[in-house]
Amino acid sequence: MKKALVVGINNYPGGARLMGCVNDATKVAELLNSNEDGSPNFDVMLCTDVKTKTELRSLILDVFKMDDEVSLFYFSGHGCITDAGGYIVTPDFAKYDEGIAMDDVLKMVSLSPARHKIVILDCCHSGAMGTPAMTQYGRIPGERGDRTGFQQKYGGCARSRRIWSVYEFVAGSAQRRGCRYCGRCNSRQHL
Incomplete structure (x- = not known):
């Protein structure tokens, strides 16, 4: 079986609101759902405007917990980088608690029994994924x-x-x- 978790978050508080992430996630979900000939492709779970990092972490763990042929995670939303590394930002962010660390995503995925694991990040600082070493001021x-x-x-x-x-x-x-x-x-x- 091929499973995909597709997440798009527009609703961030204050001036951090985004405009196209839910639309991007919806389009990616449609693309992954079926092959060109109409036959089923991925079993897609589309989640828009996830509210908390706890909810998002649970969703990520769920998609990678089984020994599927392929497990895929797509995220469209805010990303940031700090002295501690890169983060997928969730709407419940706070100073020193930005969301889910990209290193944590890598750990969750690497522990998965799935045969093939794919992570696609459509966010700022997605290049920090897989590069845990940081220097002063969070710059790679x-x-x-x-x-x-x-x-x-x-x-x-x-x-x-x-x-x-x-x-x-x-x-x-x-x-x-x-x-x-x-x-x-x-x-x-x-x-």
Whole structure:
């Protein structure tokens, strides 16, 4: 069986309200629901305007708890980055409690018995997924163009490292052969 959790959140408090996330999630859910010939594809659970991080965490755990052939999580909403790492922001956010840590999402997914695990984040700072190491002020080394510092610390340019992390997470394992983005690091395979 193929299961998908598709989440779109527009209703954030105050001036943080978004306009297109629920629409994006609805379109993705429609796309995943059936194949081009009309045959069933994913068993999709569409959740719009989830209110709390507890509710979202429970939904994520539910989609990845079974030994399905494929488990997929799609999120469209706010994302942020702090000194502690990247976060999927939920409407009940507060200072020092922004939502669900992207590292926690990775942990939940990595513990899943599902054969194939897919995470798609359509939010700001989604590149922090798979890159847990942070520096002062929550910036990922190399994020602001400091490729040299990133290469020395992590063995890859900022773009290739983020893409490699997603590729490695989804595909399991691959060989690193050299980067086509910066020409100096050792990550050639990119999505």
